[in-house]
Amino acid sequence: MIESLRLLHDRITGAAPPPELLKEMTRAFEDLAVELGLYAVSEREQITGHRIDLPGRGQALVPVFTVDESDDEHVRGSVRFGRYYLGGNGAAHGGAIPLVFDEMLGRLANAGGRPISRTAYLRVDYRSITPLDRDLRAEAWFDREEGRKRFLRGAIFDGETRCAEAEGLFVALNPGQP
Numbered sequence: 595m596i597e598s599l600r601l602l603h604d605r606i607t608g609a610a611p612p613p614e615l616l617k618e619m620t621r622a623f624e625d626l627a628v629e630l631g632l633y634a635v636s637e638r639e640q641i642t643g644h645r646i647d648l649p650g651r652g653q654a655l656v657p658v659f660t661v662d663e664s665d666d667e668h669v670r671g672s673v674r675f676g677r678y679y680l681g682g683n684g685a686a687h688g689g690a691i692p693l694v695f696d697e698m699l700g701r702l703a704n705a706g707g708r709p710i711s712r713t714a715y716l717r718v719d720y721r722s723i724t725p726l727d728r729d730l731r732a733e734a735w736f737d738r739e740e741g742r743k744r745f746l747r748g749a750i751f752d753g754e755t756r757c758a759e760a761e762g763l764f765v766a767l768n769p770g771q772p
């Protein structure tokens with residue numbers, strides 16, 4: 595379902611359908627929304643974002659980061675920004691790129707049985723445009739740890755070109771902290 599939703603996002607973004615089709619789609623979306631409303635659940639019971647066995651944890655917000663190799667200190671894989679994430683002139687939106695870094699760095703920060711942490715800051719440097727519809731190399735690694743503070747870094751490459759890089763601070767939560 596989420597794969598189909600991602601495809602739909604890309605197709606909607608890249609299409610200018612005639613008014614009749616727009617009306618038909620609007621009705622279909624509204625009907626689906628009503629039907630899904632009948633099955634509303636709490637955050638704990640929801641499926642999207644909780645299925646770590648599915649690409650992108652089964653959520654449609656963040657572009658899918660596909661892991662090729664990982665250990666507790668490092669992760670390497672690929673990411674592809676579809677048409678949905680277009681900013682302009684063929685480049686990914688500057689707000690879509692931090693989504694990927696937060697996901698990559700956040701997952702690594704919490705890997706290896708470490709207590710759960712949250713992003714305190716995420717700094718992103720855009721070194722060149724991040725193109726759409728290409729498999730881009732993406733990496734994240736632990737820089738250092740100071741008490742509850744975990745400093746991680748990451749980068750996204752198009753071939754040899756460094757598209758963007760990030761540094762994030764993740765702070766381990768105290769017991770009972772939301």
Ligand SMILES: CCCCCCCCCCCCCC(=O)SCCNC(=O)CCNC(=O)[C@H](O)C(C)(C)COP(=O)(O)OP(=O)(O)OC[C@H]1O[C@@H](n2cnc3c(N)ncnc32)[C@H](O)[C@@H]1OP(=O)(O)O
Binds near residue numbers: 712714763
């Ligand atoms: C369930 C299945 C899914 C599982 C998959 C999961 C994958 C998830 C992947 C996605 C993952 C996505 C993850 C997400 O997106 S998490 C969502 C986005 N993040 C948040 O909502 C976090 C909001 N902020 C907070 O909750 C608190 O501020 C935190 C918890 C971060 C710290 O507040 P807390 O009261 O606990 O601690 P403290 O204030 O005493 O600070 C402690 C230390 O940290 C230093 N410090 C703090 N902030 C900053 C800063 N901005 N720059 C520099 N330093 C900073 C501070 O100086 C101190 O250092 P020191 O003085 O001790 O040296």
